[in-house]
Amino acid sequence: MSLTLPPITPAPMPRAPRSVLQRLRWLISDSWNVASRDLIHWIRQPVRLFSSVMYPVVSILIFGYVFGNAVMVVGGWNYREFLMPGLFGQSIVLGVGVTLVAIAEDTNRGVNNRFRTMPMSRAGYLAGRSIADLLNSTLDIVVLMLCGVAVGWTWHLGFGNVLIAFGLLMLLRVAMIWLGIFLGLIIKPENTSVVWTVLLPLTMFSDTFVSPQMMPEWLGTISEWNPLSATVGAIRELFGNPGWPGDSWVSTHPMVMAVVWPLAIIAVFWPLSVRRYRSMS
């Protein structure tokens, strides 16, 4: 191989942004560049898109038709009306794994190191990750909703409430993104599969599939306090789908908790993740 490389002279670099507005523009452009990398991943990996579509179909079959027949819903409602909001919430929480795996892979491959030696905004990488994951979850939820409608689920209280419910789901997703970023930065890629083992039961110890009322008391209490229960309970109210709240304060105030829980998680894991990313060793 013979190469001719002319003398390297420093290229004229654009000035570092000084004003707040300029910084914001750099942040937006950096995060979009990072996010668009993920969009290309989707297009190039049809398997991922396929599993995005298959997950709701399979979940509805298993929970709606296999187990669902054994579950009675008070008031003679169709179990699938109860189930669908639970599946929306579960899909959001399982998103922790998606975020975590992507972050762990970038860290392991040295991609993070490259980004961190570049003058790009450090928040840009994390913001880019968030944009990509929110788009991913939006697609998941839309597909789930369409599948839900096909099996008899629907919303009863107007489209405005659907948008609010969607907003609550995305708020929870943002919390899951920061949790996922933090875990992705501290977990070795070969250990990421452990996360699914922990995550899946966590999505079940909640009011996703059955009411905590039907569980042993100790497990019911854990389930009522599960942040996922709050969001699922809240969106059931918003959709006008049947719920089965207990009599504890948390389970009778799902709307409040569906905002408080995600904000609390973000308040803890955002600063932790940013600190970890800055001083990664």
Add this chain to the structure above:
Amino acid sequence: MADAIVAEGLVKKYGSVVALDGLDLVVPEGSIMGLLGPNGAGKTTAVRVLTTLLEFDSGRAAVAGLDVVKDARELRKRIGLSGQYAAVDETLTGFENLDMVGRLYHLGRQPSRDRARELLERFDLVDAADRQVKGYSGGMRRRLDLAAALVAKPVVLFLDEPTTGLDPRSRLGMWDVIEELVAGGTTVLLTTQYLEEADRLADQIAVIDHGRVIAEGTSDQLKAQVGGERLELTVASARDVAATRAALGPLAIAEISVDERSHHVVVPVSGGADLLVEAVRLLDADAVKVLDIGLRRPTLDDVFLTLTGHSAEDEKSEEERGA
């Protein structure tokens, strides 16, 4: 000529493990410095500190005249890092990888594309430009990774074990590329486990062990310190050991060392392969029964043995035990 890299008394601890233990380093502008040491010696830690990736506990470091802590943001525009693993995106194409890096350096849309095409051409990757990186060979990935480090035309380039894990042919290819770069005037800090690599590429070599520079100089100076060439023989009996000592005495340029138990004899010499032939002739004339004979040149292990009293291998297994 100014110094492109200056490090003074760098200390970095991970709990009770001392990764850098007062590292001092000066690299003049436009030269290539080889940081030579076994796994766990602190080479990568040093690179991480100098590329603003890692905070350190004490000391001071400046690259391209900029403090690595205070001026980190400004410094990041002037350095490039190509690490032990090719930090490229497997799913993107070679072009997309370089284009993305350019846009993240805020070079602008069109200049980023132009720069990507230019680098692909220089690094002999034009044919693979629009293929996904997952189909690239190890050598191609490293070249792409190096190209990514050069997108913003850095004045100081850090190469952390650029050929570790490459097959011999790809290694030679990388060496050609790096040599061209240096001829272009870029300052390079290169870490390596291979004396041969440092020998070929570096103007100056710093040998690093336990987080400190324990020797520094040109490759010839280091080899001289290690003791140069020697004949190593294993003979059949104690009588043969004595006979060997007598027969090869005239060839030795320093004291002959002998292990009586294993009948192992080491004769420091100077003169290359001809000398081996001469030695065999002398031994044959005295009817010495030789089991094994060879002419050895200094290796990284010898440099280590001489400078530290322990071999590079020991260091590695120590690290494995620690891990």
